[in-house]
Every structure is written in structure tokens, then in C-alpha cells.
Amino acid sequence: MTSPAQQTLFLPFENGILPPLDDGARFLAFGIEADAALEGAWKEALAIVQPFRPAYLKLGRAGFHVVPRLEGDVLFDGGLMLLAKHRGRNEQWFADLLSRVAPGGTIVICGDKKLGIGSFRKWAGKIAEAEDRLSKNHAVVFWMKRPAGLPGEAIEALYPAAKRVDGRFHTAAGMFSHGEIDKGSALLARHLEGRLSGAVADFGAGWGYLSAECLKYPQKITKLDLYEADFEALEAARGNLSGLAGNIPVSFHWQDLVSEPLTAIYDTVVMNPPFHEGRAADISLGRAFIAAAARRLKSGGRLLFVANRQLPYEATLKSLFRSVETLEEGQGFKVVEARR
Known part of the structure; x- marks a missing residue:
């Protein structure tokens, strides 16, 4: 309708x-x-x-x-x-x-x-x-x-000016966290060191901030795949990650993680999942992202994600993962590690 x-x-x-x-x-x-x-x-x-x-x-x-x-x-x-x-x-x-x-x-x-x-x-x-x-x-x-x-x-003159973030990222109007690093993503980035391994996927990658943070640990990563539903944000990520990957293969997928199945298998998934459909909060989106991660992670694989503290994802996590640990709570967010 x-x-x-x-x-x-x-x-x-x-x-x-x-x-x-x-x-x-x-x-x-x-x-x-x-x-x-x-x-x-x-x-x-x-x-x-x-x-x-x-x-x-x-x-x-x-x-x-x-x-x-x-x-x-x-x-x-x-x-x-x-x-x-x-x-x-x-x-x-x-x-x-x-x-x-x-x-x-x-x-x-x-x-x-x-x-x-x-x-x-x-x-x-x-x-x-x-x-x-x-x-x-x-x-x-x-x-x-x-x-x-x-x-x-x-x-x-009518086109809104693009905004540079942290002197290195290109962002444009309409993208998630346009013009600034999302506080939740920044909180998650503090927990990546020592937890990334093998084939890594960034679900809901936006303009590429979390992926850029993952690429700070190239000795641990064998490949990096970005998945994003906003075409313009994904194209921005493509430019923002240019020159950062070294020898690590990086691929960009314009994909709806809720309705389009994935085929690749990963050792690590990082994500800051969406929780809005239009203007209304919709926690089913985050739950769908969690379920997609569980399906594509190897046994023993790790999901690292951040969400607003009040969003009730715990029951979904415990039903799909062997262990669930909250790594940090602060600034209205929670950072969670879940193992398959």
C-alpha cells in the first residue's frame, strides 16, 4: 500500500x-x-x-x-x-x-x-x-x-555541500550520520582491537567509518565486505576506503540484508544496525541484522555490534549465539560481543 x-x-x-x-x-x-x-x-x-x-x-x-x-x-x-x-x-x-x-x-x-x-x-x-x-x-x-x-x-548553488568528517571521510546529505562520526560507532571502534579475525563483514556499512576502523588491523583480516542499502552511502564508502586496504581484498555490496540472502561465510561481523523505518522506530530491523549475522558466521565466529541501550535485543541474541557479553555501556549505547 x-x-x-x-x-x-x-x-x-x-x-x-x-x-x-x-x-x-x-x-x-x-x-x-x-x-x-x-x-x-x-x-x-x-x-x-x-x-x-x-x-x-x-x-x-x-x-x-x-x-x-x-x-x-x-x-x-x-x-x-x-x-x-x-x-x-x-x-x-x-x-x-x-x-x-x-x-x-x-x-x-x-x-x-x-x-x-x-x-x-x-x-x-x-x-x-x-x-x-x-x-x-x-x-x-x-x-x-x-x-x-x-x-x-x-x-x-542549490545542491547541499558535502561534509568532510575527521579530515578524511566524504559524507553527503541523506546518509546516516551525515557530517559526523556516530557516537555509537565510535564506541564500538574502541573494542575492535584483538577481536577481529579472518573474513570480516560490515553490515549496514554506511559511508564506511567502521570498515575504516577495521582496516587499522590489517594483520588480522583476510578480506573485508561492506553491505549497505543506501546506494549513495555505499559509493561514498568506496571512495573513503580508497588507499586504506593495502593488500586486503575489499568488496562493496548494495544489498538489503533483510530480504536478500547472503552467500559468503565470515569469521567476524561488525555492525551498527538501523532501528528506524522512515520516522518510526522498528526494532525488527536490528533483529533481522542479528539473524543475518548468525546465519553467515562460522562456528566460533564473532559478532561485534553497538545499539541504543534500551533496545531489547538480548532474547534474540541468546537464541542464536552460544555466548553473549556486554563489553561496555555508556553515552546511551551498549557494545555487545556474541559468539556462535
Whole structure:
């Protein structure tokens, strides 16, 4: 079932406020989900950018044309955007729409009121004045024409600046822990020495901080595999780890650890598992990561992970691992070692 905000996104077309699609029209879309209601003309018209692997997989299975990142220089007749929870990524998507929609083409943007659609509409309106708006399903949709004669430098100025972390890591808006080292991950990193061995995997690797910390102990590691569902974060990790691995083979996997099975076997898994689906806490994600680690660890293999102290993972750990030890609690986190 699609979100109420996505239903609202298409209301101007359904209500006849905006004209129906022309034959052969192509619309660039950001952030939308698979939707059985988008059959026929819309399904053919949409080119969807979706960097989040679970949503990307659902769109692909439903037969939509979807890519994780925009490539090439094709112009589109119009654009659609469903606000994500990260303001910076929304700003990036809006700039991409201005770059890729032909002058005079319609751009339609919608978002849940809780995601700040009101303030985003005011910000976007400084670049292109909205023609109109409507509100339904606790969401607001507004639309505009892509201005003609918009200078390229004005569009470039809309892209949020990338942030360097610790003088060595590239991060960008929308990624987990954008612009800073996550406190929980930093706490876990203090316990890696003497506990890493053999084939190592980083589950939910983000932009690569924990993997970089693992590579500080090359004499203990035979290979390192990174798994991450956010395509942009994984590409950042690829750059951030460049030059750090020496002779250690490092591989990068854009993968949903919840729905896509792994085949490799590991001696050590490190992770700072996610516990949010959208804006809501969902501890089943962390439990799924723990179960995935248990399936792919050798007998005697070690899981090292950090989590918010209040998250109840102990029962899952004890049911899947031979021994479980809390190495440290502090700053609202707990660092746990579990052995198969």
C-alpha cells in the first residue's frame, strides 16, 4: 500500500487540475514507491531514481524503470518528487529536477506535513514560483513550471555541500550520520582491537567509518565486505576506503540484508544496525541484522555490534549465539560481543 503522501502527489492529475500525460511523455521521479495504481500511461512515463535498496527492489519487481542514481544528460518533459525525511537529499533532488526537466515542464512536489513540506515549498518558491497547491491526507502537493533561462550556477548553488568528517571521510546529505562520526560507532571502534579475525563483514556499512576502523588491523583480516542499502552511502564508502586496504581484498555490496540472502561465510561481523523505518522506530530491523549475522558466521565466529541501550535485543541474541557479553555501556549505547 502506498503512502498517503504519494496518493496526494498524483491528485492534481486525477482531479484534472493538471493536464493528462501526453503520449510518449517522460517524467523523472524521485522518492516514489511501487504502486499498483500507476499502471498504463504513468508506468510507461516514469523514470524513477531510488537509492534505497528495499524500495528499489519493490519498484523493479513491479515493472517500473528504476535506477539508483541519475546518469547521462537526458531531458524530461516533467518531474515528480515525494519528500524524503532528509532535507538535504530533498534539496539535491529538487536541483536534479531543475537540471533534467526541460524549460516549461511541470514539476510536482509532495510531502507529509510532518516532513516540513511547508518550509520546503517556501524554499523552492525562491527559485520557481508555485502555480498552486492542494492539501489532503495530511500532505501538501504543489506544482510549478521549470523556469526558462535559469542559469546553471543558480542550480548548482542549490545542491547541499558535502561534509568532510575527521579530515578524511566524504559524507553527503541523506546518509546516516551525515557530517559526523556516530557516537555509537565510535564506541564500538574502541573494542575492535584483538577481536577481529579472518573474513570480516560490515553490515549496514554506511559511508564506511567502521570498515575504516577495521582496516587499522590489517594483520588480522583476510578480506573485508561492506553491505549497505543506501546506494549513495555505499559509493561514498568506496571512495573513503580508497588507499586504506593495502593488500586486503575489499568488496562493496548494495544489498538489503533483510530480504536478500547472503552467500559468503565470515569469521567476524561488525555492525551498527538501523532501528528506524522512515520516522518510526522498528526494532525488527536490528533483529533481522542479528539473524543475518548468525546465519553467515562460522562456528566460533564473532559478532561485534553497538545499539541504543534500551533496545531489547538480548532474547534474540541468546537464541542464536552460544555466548553473549556486554563489553561496555555508556553515552546511551551498549557494545555487545556474541559468539556462535
